Amino acid sequence: MSQLISAENFAKVAQFGDLFKEGLVITLLLSLLTVLFGFILAMVLAVMRLSNVCPFRFLGLTRDGHLREQGFLVALSRFNPVSFLATAYVEVFRATPMIVQLWIVYYGLFDKSVIDLPRVTIFGFIQLERFLPGVVALAMNSGAYLCEILRSGIQSIDGGQTEAARSLGLNQRQNMRFIVLPQAIKNTLPAIANEFVTIIKESSITYTVGVKDIMSAVNATKGSLYIVMEPLIVATVMYFCLTFPTSKIIAYFERRMSRGDKR
Amino acid sequence: METRDSLIQVTDLKKYYNKGTIKALDGITVDINRGDVMVVIGPSGSGKSTFLRSLNLLEEPTGGSIIFDGVDITKKKTMGPDGKMVKVDIDKHRQKMGMVFQHFNLFPHMTIMDNMTLAPIQVKHMDKAAAEEKALALLDRVGLKDRAGAYPIQLSGGQKQRIAIVRALMMEPEVMLFDEPTSALDPEMVGEVLEVMKELAQEGMTMVVVTHEMGFAREVGNRVLFMADGQLLEQGTPEEIFGRPQNPRLQDFLSKVL
Ligand SMILES: Nc1ncnc2c1ncn2[C@@H]1O[C@H](COP(=O)(O)OP(=O)(O)O)[C@@H](O)[C@H]1O
Numbered sequence: 019m020s021q022l023i024s025a026e027n028f029a030k031v032a033q034f035g036d037l038f039k040e041g042l043v044i045t046l047l048l049s050l051l052t053v054l055f056g057f058i059l060a061m062v063l064a065v066m067r068l069s070n071v072c073p074f075r076f077l078g079l080t081r082d083g084h085l086r087e088q089g090f091l092v093a094l095s096r097f098n099p100v101s102f103l104a105t106a107y108v109e110v111f112r113a114t115p116m117i118v119q120l121w122i123v124y125y126g127l128f129d130k131s132v133i134d135l136p137r138v139t140i141f142g143f144i145q146l147e148r149f150l151p152g153v154v155a156l157a158m159n160s161g162a163y164l165c166e167i168l169r170s171g172i173q174s175i176d177g178g179q180t181e182a183a184r185s186l187g188l189n190q191r192q193n194m195r196f197i198v199l200p201q202a203i204k205n206t207l208p209a210i211a212n213e214f215v216t217i218i219k220e221s222s223i224t225y226t227v228g229v230k231d232i233m234s235a236v237n238a239t240k241g242s243l244y245i246v247m248e249p250l251i252v253a254t255v256m257y258f259c260l261t262f263p264t265s266k267i268i269a270y271f272e273r274r275m276s277r278g279d280k281r
Numbered sequence: 282m283e284t285r286d287s288l289i290q291v292t293d294l295k296k297y298y299n300k301g302t303i304k305a306l307d308g309i310t311v312d313i314n315r316g317d318v319m320v321v322i323g324p325s326g327s328g329k330s331t332f333l334r335s336l337n338l339l340e341e342p343t344g345g346s347i348i349f350d351g352v353d354i355t356k357k358k359t360m361g362p363d364g365k366m367v368k369v370d371i372d373k374h375r376q377k378m379g380m381v382f383q384h385f386n387l388f389p390h391m392t393i394m395d396n397m398t399l400a401p402i403q404v405k406h407m408d409k410a411a412a413e414e415k416a417l418a419l420l421d422r423v424g425l426k427d428r429a430g431a432y433p434i435q436l437s438g439g440q441k442q443r444i445a446i447v448r449a450l451m452m453e454p455e456v457m458l459f460d461e462p463t464s465a466l467d468p469e470m471v472g473e474v475l476e477v478m479k480e481l482a483q484e485g486m487t488m489v490v491v492t493h494e495m496g497f498a499r500e501v502g503n504r505v506l507f508m509a510d511g512q513l514l515e516q517g518t519p520e521e522i523f524g525r526p527q528n529p530r531l532q533d534f535l536s537k538v539l
Pocket residue numbers: 298299303304305323324325326327328329330331332
């Protein structure tokens with residue numbers, strides 16, 4: 019009986035070195051794109067959730083144009099379909115497993131009959147028709163989580179900031195862009211960094227739809243060599259090398275951005 | 282009521298909270314004339330802040346009207362010059378009303394210079410160099426020219442409030458609203474802020490000032506309003522209000538603060 023972990027086996031895994039290298043690049047690209055699109059989605063969702071679009075507002079006004087005080091019409095006048103949509107999205111994506119979302123996106127949304135992606139291979143090893151659904155699913159999922167992070171960050175900004183901005187004549191958009199969002203993003207950087215690290219780890223699930231990431235290299239090695247611990251250890255080291263520096267880099271930017279907080 | 286050079290006419294202004302159970306403003310009628318330094322006094326919770334914040338619609342009134350530069354800003358629409366109904370652009374009106382808050386509300390993530398030039402550049406599309414030149418001139422006036430590159434946290438309370446005042450002045454407002462501008466300050470810093478406000482008053486700026494500084498009210502104010510329970514109980518010149526108070530509530534209030 020062979021030992022659980024042996025140097026000999028590591029040597030065998032080395033034959034699959036290229037698979038692991040490509041897997042590393044794919045995991046990295048997957049996470050970067052997810053972070054980018056997830057963050058954009060989250061900003062849109064957060065602004066939607068905190069928006070003030072009330073199409074039935076006029077129902078809450080009395081004949082002479084002042085606010086009604088109570089009743090069904092007041093509730094209806096406060097209904098915000100934009101915020102409702104964003105809230106529903108966030109709740110659904112946070113209440114269902116990642117793998118279900120990934121499979122629905124891959125087998126449902128990117129089915130040939132719905133969105134037919136060309137069979138393109140980028141850099142010789144990234145299969146677009148598997149990679150892109152992976153990015154989309156991960157970004158849709160992390161967008162929901164990042165939205166909640168951003169939203170709590172936005173709400174934690176002192177209301178006096180908005181009042182000062184509006185009293186200077188800035189409109190709601192400018193207030194968001196110049197005053198609220200920069201402070202909210204800064205305050206939530208640690209939480210956002212955590213989410214980025216989570217994405218790198220969660221992206222490993224995309225091997226189930228055939229994305230050739232690090233985890234997929236483990237799977238391939240296991241399948242042909244019947245060894246599992248050694249490739250897993252290689253994968254562990256690789257994931258750690260991705261996540262650890264990421265949190266350090268973000269911590270550095272956090273320190274730089276907090277200049278305004280220090281004496 | 283004096284209507285000569287009237288800038289803001291407030292009529293029967295009401296603001297209710299909690300479905301009308303809290304009447305923060307219960308029918309305020311007052312005219313603010315150009316050049317007025319109107320000081321608003323009254324016990325805590327009497328609606329002074331709500332009144333001031335309603336003037337630039339940081340609070341949406343429950344009833345009444347505020348006519349500013351001839352436009353009722355509490356309405357969503359108004360009659361345009363050509364007789365058509367046009368939307369009331371509240372952002373435009375807010376530019377013409379500077380506001381100074383008890384807690385300064387400087388933007389902590391920006392330098393003093395950026396705090397001051399943001400609105401002129403973004404809202405008035407002022408040229409950056411011109412805005413900075415203007416900011417430096419104003420900073421010089423309040424003795425803080427050398428702090429242009431500092432962040433708000435690096436300043437004392439009195440310095441922050443002086444910055445907040447000149448930040449509002451950058452927009453060249455027609456009226457300045459002050460909500461207890463010295464209440465959050467250490468006593469030794471109150472004077473430097475009041476001094477800036479006094480100079481502003483002497484230059485003819487229209488000001489509405491909520492304050493507990495009775496010395497300032499007496500010396501700088503030309504009209505004093507006394508509010509209690511959301512109502513305007515008495516108004517007059519400082520001599521009238523402090524020398525011959527009529528309303529028992531005012532007499533009681535003055536006996537406590539003077
Ligand atoms: N957002 C609010 N919701 C409910 N009540 C409020 C709100 N803002 C102010 N009030 C109430 O309105 C009254 C007047 O408040 P305020 O204008 O702040 O008084 P002052 O500035 O004179 O101390 C107080 O009774 C206060 O509790």
